Amino acid sequence: MDTIPAITDMELVYCRPSTLTDTPFHYCPGCSHGVVHKILMEVVAEMGIQSQTVGVAPVGCSVFAYNYMNVDMQEAAHGRASAVATGIKRVLPDKFVFSYQGDGDLAAIGTGETIHTVNRGENILVLFINNGIYGMTGGQMAPTSLLGMVTSTTPYGREQSVMGYPLRITDLVAQLPGAYYVTRQAVHTATTVRKTKKAIRNALEYQKLKRGTCFIEVVSNCPSGWKMTPIEANNWMEKNMFAYYPLGDLKVPKENHT
Amino acid sequence: MIVHDDEPRLMKGNEALAEAAIRAGLQAYFGYPITPQSEILEYLTVEAPKRGFVVLQAESELAAINMVFGASGAGARVMTSSSSPGISLMQEGLSYMASAQLPALVVNVSRGGPGLGTIQPAQSDYFQATKGGGHGDYHLIVLAPSSVQEMADFVFDAFRLADEYRNPVMILADGALGQMMEKVTLPKAGSLPFTPKPWATTGKSEGRERSIITSLFIQPEVMERVNLQLQEKYKKVQKEVRFEAFHAEDAEILLVAFGLSARICQKALELAREQGMKVGLLRPITLYPFPSKVLSSLVQNVASVLVVEMNAGQMVEDVRLAVNGRRPVHFKGRMGGMIPTPEEVLHEIETITEQERIVKV
Numbered sequence: 001m002d003t004i005p006a007i008t009d010m011e012l013v014y015c016r017p018s019t020l021t022d023t024p025f026h027y028c029p030g031c032s033h034g035v036v037h038k039i040l041m042e043v044v045a046e047m048g049i050q051s052q053t054v055g056v057a058p059v060g061c062s063v064f065a066y067n068y069m070n071v072d073m074q075e076a077a078h079g080r081a082s083a084v085a086t087g088i089k090r091v092l093p094d095k096f097v098f099s100y101q102g103d104g105d106l107a108a109i110g111t112g113e114t115i116h117t118v119n120r121g122e123n124i125l126v127l128f129i130n131n132g133i134y135g136m137t138g139g140q141m142a143p144t145s146l147l148g149m150v151t152s153t154t155p156y157g158r159e160q161s162v163m164g165y166p167l168r169i170t171d172l173v174a175q176l177p178g179a180y181y182v183t184r185q186a187v188h189t190a191t192t193v194r195k196t197k198k199a200i201r202n203a204l205e206y207q208k209l210k211r212g213t214c215f216i217e218v219v220s221n222c223p224s225g226w227k228m229t230p231i232e233a234n235n236w237m238e239k240n241m242f243a244y245y246p247l248g249d250l251k252v253p254k255e256n257h258t
Numbered sequence: 259m260i261v262h263d264d265e266p267r268l269m270k271g272n273e274a275l276a277e278a279a280i281r282a283g284l285q286a287y288f289g290y291p292i293t294p295q296s297e298i299l300e301y302l303t304v305e306a307p308k309r310g311f312v313v314l315q316a317e318s319e320l321a322a323i324n325m326v327f328g329a330s331g332a333g334a335r336v337m338t339s340s341s342s343p344g345i346s347l348m349q350e351g352l353s354y355m356a357s358a359q360l361p362a363l364v365v366n367v368s369r370g371g372p373g374l375g376t377i378q379p380a381q382s383d384y385f386q387a388t389k390g391g392g393h394g395d396y397h398l399i400v401l402a403p404s405s406v407q408e409m410a411d412f413v414f415d416a417f418r419l420a421d422e423y424r425n426p427v428m429i430l431a432d433g434a435l436g437q438m439m440e441k442v443t444l445p446k447a448g449s450l451p452f453t454p455k456p457w458a459t460t461g462k463s464e465g466r467e468r469s470i471i472t473s474l475f476i477q478p479e480v481m482e483r484v485n486l487q488l489q490e491k492y493k494k495v496q497k498e499v500r501f502e503a504f505h506a507e508d509a510e511i512l513l514v515a516f517g518l519s520a521r522i523c524q525k526a527l528e529l530a531r532e533q534g535m536k537v538g539l540l541r542p543i544t545l546y547p548f549p550s551k552v553l554s555s556l557v558q559n560v561a562s563v564l565v566v567e568m569n570a571g572q573m574v575e576d577v578r579l580a581v582n583g584r585r586p587v588h589f590k591g592r593m594g595g596m597i598p599t600p601e602e603v604l605h606e607i608e609t610i611t612e613q614e615r616i617v618k619v
Contacts, residue, residue, distance in 0.1 A: 050462060051461045051463045051464065054460070054461060056328070057472075063474060066470050070462070070468065071461075071468065072460065072462045072469045072470070073468070074331045074459055075471065075473065076327070076328075077327075077351060080320065080324035080327075080351070083320075083321040083322075083325050083327075084324050084325070084328035085328060086321075086328060087286070087324065087326060087327060087331075087332065087336075088329065089328075090312045091312060091332050091334040092332050092460060092461075095460070112320075113317070113320075113321050116317035
């Protein structure tokens with residue numbers, strides 16, 4: 001039987017990029033991961049660098065990132081994504097290398113690797129998804145959980161006297177001379193998605209220059225971990241997360257790249 | 259077969275190993291300083307800019323082994339080296355590499371433990387090296403040199419085995435082998451071929467399947483299948499077993515020792531033979547795979563077995579498994595960086611001879 005096209009005589013203006021596989025995302029409704037996966041892979045497609053890109057998937061909700069991103073990928077041990085990315089980039093210096101990491105991975109167990117990777121100025125892109133919670137393991141406190149935030153391991157709220165302060169690791173990273181471009185973005189609205197996509201494009205363009213690490217934090221939600229609907233989660237994020245993790249560039253290259 | 263230079267040199271074990279690695283086509287080294295193996299990192303750091311390979315001093319052994327993971331996954335001939343406490347830190351990475359089937363050379367110039375221990379030589383990492391070391395059912399292929407010559411030669415064997423079996427290979431040396439100077443004839447540069455690695459993450463080119471390096475197999479059915487594949491591989495690896503036997507044919511007492519202990523035993527064997535005691539020596543060269551079969555057949559003709567190690571008795575367990583109760587298995591060990599003397603071993607041989615009423619000739 002012939003297939004009858006559902007749509008005829010119309011211009012295709014949007015489709016899944018060839019750099020995403022056709023595997024449906026396993027992410028919870030309202031989660032930011034799917035959006036960030038998509039725009040990252042759109043940039044890879046638009047730049048025509050699919051065959052030159054190697055990604056590193058972390059331990060965390062995006063541990064299966066390689067099921068979706070249609071590029072060569074390695075799955076790293078928890079916290080070690082930027083060390084693995086360093087190993088790849090050092091032996092393949094002309095490839096585009098990125099690590100994609102959550103807050104627990106990058107700012108708790110992998111803090112040492114994060115700081116030293118950026119301090120060496122590894123010419124990679126570090127994409128940092130900060131939702132202030134351990135999503136995959138069921139909503140435990142993360143280094144970036146806000147004070148007072150209720151998680152399964154801070155059932156009475158995160159208390160500073162016991163668990164210290166939420167770690168603004170992106171601010172720390174921006175202080176390092178090895179960091180070339182550091183920015184904090186979000187993906188909960190069409191505008192913020194466009195801005196984040198632009199930041200990813202910048203970062204991958206900068207990678208050609210070999211002048212240091214590009215570091216993009218995406219302040220994200222976790223409706224399941226936060227026990228909220230997607231809309232509630234976005235509202236809570238805007239009100240609370242953005243107050244502590246304000247969006248914007250933390251370090252931009254001095255040179256004019258236009 | 260390893261092709262050698264004509265000119266012998268006098269070199270430290272660590273330096274001979276590092277030079278051999280460059281000659282074996284090393285493309286990247288990641289490591290962290292620790293006594294008694296820092297000469298490897300230092301030697302390679304001096305040579306890297308002149309001879310064109312990557313050397314990176316990592317912020318920790320944890321980072322180093324994961325850089326090795328990344329570089330190996332990207333297809334490079336890659337190595338790291340450390341000593342006991344540092345090797346402990348690398349165990350997570352080694353488990354991941356064994357599961358993801360990544361080739362690499364890992365050198366352990368071991369020292370006395372447990373804990374921070376001492377910097378003197380010991381063999382107390384035998385269990386860790388041969389039984390897996392990290393979590394899960396896996397094995398490294400383990401080579402145990404007993405001379406500076408073998409510190410160099412085994413680098414070539416290790417890279418070959420790593421590539422052939424897609425498995426991390428460990429050279430288990432000790433502080434004495436790393437630090438002592440001996441005559442060595444180095445392997446010829448460029449004599450170790452590179453095997454193609456189509457599985458490496460070098461960028462998904464047109465028409466080729468994506469390369470994915472992972473040790474995550476969340477479905478138990480798949481995870482079991484991967485485990486079965488690994489076990490199948492370890493079965494194949496058994497054919498790589500290597501050992502050396504001295505005077506084993508007519509031996510009444512068979513010494514079993516590896517690495518530095520085997521050299522001490524060789525001297526003890528000479529002393530014993532001078533006194534008319536028929537002593538032989540089996541030196542396992544591969545600790546995994548362990549030469550169980552040859553040991554099993556050798557013990558049929560001996561009265562007794564004496565295992566000598568610089569630990570509390572680790573390889574002796576594998577010896578007992580191979581002997582399987584057919585002969586008494588004795589053990590002589592020194593620990594914590596103390597090295598047994600040939601005379602100590604001889605004394606042990608004499609005691610066994612007396613106790614078991616073995617007839618001298």
